[in-house]
Amino acid sequence: MVPNDAAASVRTTYREALRMALREALQRDERVFLMGEDVALYGGTYAVSKGLSEEFGEERVRDTPLSESAFVGAGIGAALNGLRPIVEIMTVNFSLLALDQIVNNAATLRHMSGGQISVPLVIRMATGGGRQLAAQHSHSLEGWYAHIPGLRILTPATLEDARGMLWTALEDPDPVIIFEHALLYNFEGELAADAGAVDIDSAAVRRVGDDVTLIAYGGTLGKAMQAAQELAQAGIGAEVVDLRTLRPLDTATILASVRKTHRAVVVDEGWKSGSLSAEVSARIMEGALYELDAPVARVCSREVPVPYAKHMEEAALPQVADIVAAARGTLHRV
Amino acid sequence: MPALGADMEAGKLVEWLVKPGQHVKRGDVVAIVETEKGAVEVEIWEDGTVDALIVELGTIVPEGTVLATLHDGAGAAAPTAPRAVSPAPVAPVAQAAKPAPVVIAAERYKISPAARRKAQELGVDLAKLVPSGPEGVISLADVERAAPAAVAPGAPAVDRMEAMRRAIAAAMSKSKREIPHYYLANSIDVTSAVAWLARENAARSVQDRVLFAAVLLRAVVLALKEVPELNGVWVDDRLQMSQQVHLGVGIALRGGGLVAPAIRNAQDKTIPEMMAAVSDVIRRARAGGLRSSELSEATVTVTNLGEQGTETVYGIIYPPQVALVGFGRVASRPWVVDGTVQARDVVQATLSADHRASVGHRGAVFLSALDRLLQQPEKL
Numbered sequence: 001m002v003p004n005d006a007a008a009s010v011r012t013t014y015r016e017a018l019r020m021a022l023r024e025a026l027q028r029d030e031r032v033f034l035m036g037e038d039v040a041l042y043g044g045t046y047a048v049s050k051g052l053s054e055e056f057g058e059e060r061v062r063d064t065p066l067s068e069s070a071f072v073g074a075g076i077g078a079a080l081n082g083l084r085p086i087v088e089i090m091t092v093n094f095s096l097l098a099l100d101q102i103v104n105n106a107a108t109l110r111h112m113s114g115g116q117i118s119v120p121l122v123i124r125m126a127t128g129g130g131r132q133l134a135a136q137h138s139h140s141l142e143g144w145y146a147h148i149p150g151l152r153i154l155t156p157a158t159l160e161d162a163r164g165m166l167w168t169a170l171e172d173p174d175p176v177i178i179f180e181h182a183l184l185y186n187f188e189g190e191l192a193a194d195a196g197a198v199d200i201d202s203a204a205v206r207r208v209g210d211d212v213t214l215i216a217y218g219g220t221l222g223k224a225m226q227a228a229q230e231l232a233q234a235g236i237g238a239e240v241v242d243l244r245t246l247r248p249l250d251t252a253t254i255l256a257s258v259r260k261t262h263r264a265v266v267v268d269e270g271w272k273s274g275s276l277s278a279e280v281s282a283r284i285m286e287g288a289l290y291e292l293d294a295p296v297a298r299v300c301s302r303e304v305p306v307p308y309a310k311h312m313e314e315a316a317l318p319q320v321a322d323i324v325a326a327a328r329g330t331l332h333r334v
Numbered sequence: 335m336p337a338l339g340a341d342m343e344a345g346k347l348v349e350w351l352v353k354p355g356q357h358v359k360r361g362d363v364v365a366i367v368e369t370e371k372g373a374v375e376v377e378i379w380e381d382g383t384v385d386a387l388i389v390e391l392g393t394i395v396p397e398g399t400v401l402a403t404l405h406d407g408a409g410a411a412a413p414t415a416p417r418a419v420s421p422a423p424v425a426p427v428a429q430a431a432k433p434a435p436v437v438i439a440a441e442r443y444k445i446s447p448a449a450r451r452k453a454q455e456l457g458v459d460l461a462k463l464v465p466s467g468p469e470g471v472i473s474l475a476d477v478e479r480a481a482p483a484a485v486a487p488g489a490p491a492v493d494r495m496e497a498m499r500r501a502i503a504a505a506m507s508k509s510k511r512e513i514p515h516y517y518l519a520n521s522i523d524v525t526s527a528v529a530w531l532a533r534e535n536a537a538r539s540v541q542d543r544v545l546f547a548a549v550l551l552r553a554v555v556l557a558l559k560e561v562p563e564l565n566g567v568w569v570d571d572r573l574q575m576s577q578q579v580h581l582g583v584g585i586a587l588r589g590g591g592l593v594a595p596a597i598r599n600a601q602d603k604t605i606p607e608m609m610a611a612v613s614d615v616i617r618r619a620r621a622g623g624l625r626s627s628e629l630s631e632a633t634v635t636v637t638n639l640g641e642q643g644t645e646t647v648y649g650i651i652y653p654p655q656v657a658l659v660g661f662g663r664v665a666s667r668p669w670v671v672d673g674t675v676q677a678r679d680v681v682q683a684t685l686s687a688d689h690r691a692s693v694g695h696r697g698a699v700f701l702s703a704l705d706r707l708l709q710q711p712e713k714l
Contacts, residue, residue, distance in 0.1 A: 262448045262474060293448040293474045332467030332475075 009192050015185040017159045017195075018048045018124075021166035022086070024196075026056050029084055032170060035062040035071060036088030036124075045090050046126060046185050072098035072123065076106050079121040084170050089125040092141045092179065106175040107150030118173045122166065128181040128219040128269050129317055135305035138313075140269040142179045142218070143276035146246040152176040153246040154200055155218035157184070159191040161244060164198030172200070181219030181269075203250035205257065209237035212263040212327045215254060215280055217243035220267040220318055227323035238327055246276060254280065255287045262293040263330035267318055272300045294330040299323050335367065335389075335399045336376055346394045347401065356384045358404070365401060382406045388461075400461045445472035456481045498591045509653045513568075514689040517648050520701040523671075524664060525679045527711040546664060547638050548609040550681075552714045554636055554659050555579050555600050557703040563692045564657040564685075564700055565634045573656065573691040582632030582652065583612060585619045594652055595624045596632035605714060640664060646682040656691035660684040 012020075025032045034049060040063040043050030053061040064071035068089055075087040089095045095102070102123070110118045129138030146153045152172060156162045162180070169176040206221065207228050216224035221242050228238035239257050243249065258264050264284055268277035281296040302316040335345050349366035352358055358378050365376045382404035389401045443460045445453070449472050453460055458480050465472045466479075509515075527549055535543045558565045558579055566575040581600035585593050595618075597603070597611045618624050634655055639647050640663030647660025662682040669678035683704055687697045707714065 262446075290447045290451050293446040294471075332471065332473055 008194070009190040011188065012159060012191050013185070013189075014156075014159060014162045014180075014187040015046065015048055017162035017191060018166070018180065018185075019050070019052070021163050022049060022052060023055070025084075025086070025166055025170055026052065026060060028167075029170070031082065031084040032086065033060040033062065033078075033083065034086045034088065035064050035075065037064055037066060037071075037090055039063060039088050044088065046180075046182065048124075048180075048185070049088070068094055068097035069101055072101040073105070075121050075123070076101060076109075076119055079106075079119045079175075080109070080117055084120055084122075086122045086124060086166070086170070089123060091137050091182070092125050092127040093136050093139055095123075095125055095141075102145070102151070102175070102177070103148055107148050110174060111150060119175045120170070120173050121175045122169045123175070123177045124166075125177070125179060126182040127179045128183060129301075129306040129313060130183045130219070132308060132310055132313060133182075134308040138306035140219070140301070142177075142246055143268070143270040143279075145177055146249075146276055146279070148247075150174065151247060152200065154178045155244060155246055156180065157216075157218050157221035157242055157244070158206075159187070159189050160195055161198060163191060163195045165200055167197040168200045176200070179218060183219055184222075187222075200245055201248075201250065203244050203253040204242045205239060205253070206242045207238065207240040209239035209261065211237045211261055212265060212330055213239045213241055213254075213257040213261045214265050214267060214323060214327065215241045215243065215257075216267040217246065219269055223318060223320050224267050224323055226320045227327065230320065230324050231327055234328075234333075236327065236331060236333070243280075249279070249283065251283050251287060254284065258284055258288045259291045262291055263327075264292075265297045265299060265323060265326045265330060267299045267323055269301055269318060271303050272298055273303060275300065294332070297326040297330050299326050335395050335397045335401055344394050344396045347389050347391055350387055350391065352384050352387075352402075354384050354386055358382060358384060376401075378404075380404055380406065396459055396462065398462055399459055443472060444470055446474065449474045449477045452477045495589050495591060498587075502592055505652060506650050509650050513651050513653060513656075515651060515686050516689050516694055516697065517684060517686050518694065518697045518701055519646055519682055519684045520705060521680050522683050522705045522708055523669060523678050524681050524708050527708045528664065528679045530711040542606070544605055544609040545612075547661075548605050548612060549708070549711060549714065550638070550661055550683075551581060551583070551597075551600070551608050551612070551636060552603070552605045553704055553707045554634075555581060555603075556707050556714065557700050558634065559601070560703045561692070561696050561700040563696060564687060566656060566691070567633065567654040568656050568688055568691055569654050576633040578633070580631045580633045582635035582655070583615060584635060584637035584649075585616055587620060593619050593624065593629070594632060594635050594637075595619055595628040598628065598631065634659070636661070640681070647684050649684070649686045651686055651688055656688035657697075658686045660686070 022034060034052065038045055039049045040053035040058060040061045049061060072087055075085040078085045089098065106119045106121055127142055128140050142153060142155060145151055152174065154165050154169060154176060156165050156178065165178060169178060207225060209228065214224040214228060224240050228240050231238045239261055241254060241257050266277040266280045268275060270276055272278065277298045277300050281298060284296050299318045299322045301318060304316055307313050307316055345367040347365060348368045351366070352364045358364060359381050360379060362378050363376065364378045367376050385403040385405045387402045389395055389399065444465070445460060452474055453463070456477065458477055463472045463476050463480050466476050467473055528546060531544060531546055531549055562575050563573060565579055566573055578599050579601040580596040580598050582594040582596045585595070587593065595615050597608070597615060600608065603611060615628065632652070632655060634657050635652050636659045637647055637649050638661045640661055643663055645662040645665070647662055649658040649660045651658045664679050664681045666677050667680045668675050669680060671678065683701055685697050685701055
């Protein structure tokens with residue numbers, strides 16, 4: 001992940017990488033515009049679009065009223081009519097107000113029109129907990145969206161993906177939703193100076209190991225990497241798979257890793273019941289049952305609305321120690 | 335499948351004499367098994383109700399395989415531990431020795447899919463697997479551990495035994511042809527050593543307990559220091575004494591085989607270390623996995639046939655070594671101590687030595703040193 005040649009890389013943040021991607025998109029394609037609550041004058045709730053309204057003008061970086069259904073619907077209309085809108089929704093919890101537009105309209109129109117029209121819309125939104133913002137701002141509902149045919153669901157977890165997924169998403173003729181875990185915005189690291197578009201089809205092996213596969217995405221990737229490091233100290237080789245794209249899932253990469261390690265732990269900030277982690281686990285069962293040396297383990301959020309109190313929030317979300325314990329369990333080493 | 339003699343590795347189930355649901359008493363004949371010695375009646379060890387007949391008629395299975403399960407009336411099915419009516423002396427059935435934390439019995443094993451497939455590939459019998467996981471699940475690692483030891487019923491085993499038999503024949507013939515053996519025997523009172531070990535073991539966990547054989551091996555190593563001409567090899571018509579004691583240990587294999595791998599640098603090992611080394615080498619000798627150095631570098635050999643009740647061993651030296659120490663069983667005997675007859679634990683220690691390398695007097699010094707050392711076990 002970190003380029004060897006320091007001269008060819010820049011020190012930056014996840015937020016900054018997202019902004020670079022937005023700027024590049026606005027520069028490269030005049031059909032592209034950004035809209036959402038507070039994205040222009042205020043620079044975005046998470047300061048992702050700071051400075052862009054000055055740079056590109058009010059027409060291309062637009063503040064909207066507090067009406068998710070209305071401005072997502074406007075985005076769909078613009079996309080249908082030839083533009084390439086990027087719509088920012090403040091958090092996934094608020095996106096529920098726009099579910100009708102996203103699920104009933106954006107996801108279906110290509111199919112219902114027999115391919116006559118499509119919706120080349122990109123929606124960005126923050127997801128996840130860990131910042132004491134309580135239950136109405138902290139949930140991880142990306143798994144719900146991954147349930148819907150007609151949508152593509154991306155979860156950038158690295159600087160490269162924050163920088164590179166947007167352009168590829170804009171080139172997709174169908175709606176794409178990008179989930180940015182809110183804890184990642186301040187994440188700092190090295191990014192290649194020439195970093196650019198990346199694929200949005202495949203999962204990535206972020207660390208190689210032989211004993212157990214940790215499957216994570218977005219906000220849980222860093223925790224899985226940290227767990228892998230702790231496991232290595234105990235002589236356990238953990239392979240870490242970053243899903244990157246939740247729909248369509250890259251089942252082949254998951255299965256290839258599990259066929260090698262024979263053990264899997266799915267780490268997901270969503271709840272277990274009816275979840276993405278359940279889907280990943282089921283695919284492993286369907287495709288690699290006879291390779292498994294232990295039941296697939298899952299480390300997910302407790303089945304409660306994410307609490308406000310710090311200690312309770314920590315207890316409710318997946319933590320590194322939980323991942324380590326689950327991985328050891330699959331190896332019968334408790 | 336009971337062990338029906340030391341040369342048996344597998345048997346063919348030819349007849350069931352019981353049905354599921356039938357009540358059986360200890361001693362009932364429940365099945366007929368065919369071996370190289372002919373048909374043998376298998377009797378049951380426990381009272382209970384037959385739960386399930388697991389092995390199908392006509393199947394050849396390795397000894398130790400669960401043939402059927404029993405209900406003991408308390409609800410849980412227990413694997414049957416049948417044993418032969420005849421011949422009378424029966425080697426312990428494999429299950430008895432297993433430290434299995436969980437009984438594997440029913441038709442459905444608790445085994446991971448990957449482990450089940452691996453076992454099939456390697457021809458490992460599921461009934462012989464011991465789960466190492468906390469929930470009694472058989473994992474890949476358990477199968478891989480068991481794989482080298484798995485008995486493959488059929489031709490290859492016979493060939494291996496044939497080769498081993500020829501090797502033993504060549505070595506022993508050479509020994510008796512070339513080595514002028516002399517033999518000495520001493521009865522050694524080991525009462526205090528046995529009592530000392532019992533006290534030591536009381537403080538140890540079950541798996542760390544030490545067998546008396548390890549005490550004897552340690553005493554042999556120390557006695558050899560006093561008579562170094564018994565520790566070495568006879569090569570090019572002269573004795574080459576060895577600074578290190580690579581202590582060969584005679585290990586009987588299933589099917590009548592014999593190996594005597596060396597515990598290397600035995601002079602540096604305490605009694606618990608000696609025990610660990612012996613356990614390790616026995617396990618590997620039986621599972622396959624001895625190293626060539628262990629098979630070629632022994633400087634002296636000890637053989638212990640006491641387990642079978644033998645009182646005195648007159649061993650054949652393994653060339654090019656120059657001595658072999660034998661131990662019989664430790665038996666309680668009437669013994670004169672301070673002018674009175676007492677019951678004492680006594681073992682017969684023997685020395686077979688190469689008269690080219692040592693003389694009888696030095697051999698006697700060795701056995702008497704062994705006796706003296708065993709009277710003060712705490713100093714070993």
